[in-house]
Amino acid sequence: MxxxxxxxxxxxxxxxxLEMLVTLAIAGVVLSKAVSAVGEARAATGVRTAAEAYASMxxxxxxxxxxxxxxxxxxxxxxxDSAWIERSGQVTQGKNFSxxxxxxxxxxxxxxxxxxxxxxxxxxxxxxxxxxxxxxVRSGTHYEAMTWLPMGQLLR
Numbered sequence: 001m002x003x004x005x006x007x008x009x010x011x012x013x014x015x016x017x018l019e020m021l022v023t024l025a026i027a028g029v030v031l032s033k034a035v036s037a038v039g040e041a042r043a044a045t046g047v048r049t050a051a052e053a054y055a056s057m058x059x060x061x062x063x064x065x066x067x068x069x070x071x072x073x074x075x076x077x078x079x080x081d082s083a084w085i086e087r088s089g090q091v092t093q094g095k096n097f098s099x100x101x102x103x104x105x106x107x108x109x110x111x112x113x114x115x116x117x118x119x120x121x122x123x124x125x126x127x128x129x130x131x132x133x134x135x136x137v138r139s140g141t142h143y144e145a146m147t148w149l150p151m152g153q154l155l156r
Contacts, residue, residue, distance in 0.1 A: 043102075044142045050101035051137045051144040051156060054083060057093060058114070058154045061085045064092065065116035071126060076112040078135070081105045097137065106143075107135035114152050122152025 054076075061074035064087055073086040081104055084094030097103050112133055115126040122128040133148040147155045 040142075043139045046101050047103055047137050047139050047142045047144050050097050050103040050139075051146065053095060053101070054097070054105075054137065055146070055154055055156055057083055057085060057095065058152075060093065061114070062116045062120050062152065065118055066120045069118045071118070072116045074114040074116065076105065076107075076135075078105045078107045078110050078112070101139075103137050103139045105135065106138055107133060109133050109135070112148060114148065116152055120152075122150065124150070128152065 058074050061072045064085065065072035068087065070087060074083070075086065076083040080096070081098035082094065082096045083105075085092045097105055109129070112129070112135065113127060114122050115128040117123045117126070124130045128150070129148070130150050132150065134145065135148070136143045136145045144156065149155065
């Protein structure tokens with residue numbers, strides 16, 4: 001008796017429940033890894049963006065002092081995760097880094113005050129600090145370190 005090849009192999013349509021469950025489990029693992037990687041990338045980007053915004057505010061304070069020919073303060077409250085620019089007793093710009101960027105400001109110095117003179121440098125005679133101050137912007141395991149120098153320069 002000669003068997004036909006089609007009679008040896010049973011034809012099936014669709015997929016079994018086990019095949020579908022294995023496929024879904026693999027897809028779930030891949031998706032969870034992708035979501036985790038995206039979250040890490042967002043945290044790193046938030047830290048970098050916040051550090052750039054902080055440095056930009058410091059440069060703006062200096063520029064306002066030179067442009068307006070007056071003393072301008074750039075102040076940072078580490079506890080409040082905030083920084084602001086004061087000119088003639090008025091706050092001209094401020095940011096809350098925790099709320100706006102989801103990051104924390106860290107430093108051993110709780111309040112950092114930089115007094116920019118009309119010449120564009122920080123003057124200890126108006127109350128600015130006279131030593132280097134280290135600070136950082138942090139979110140989870142991501143951070144960006146910065147150093148304030150006594151003349152008002154911010155190194156990143």
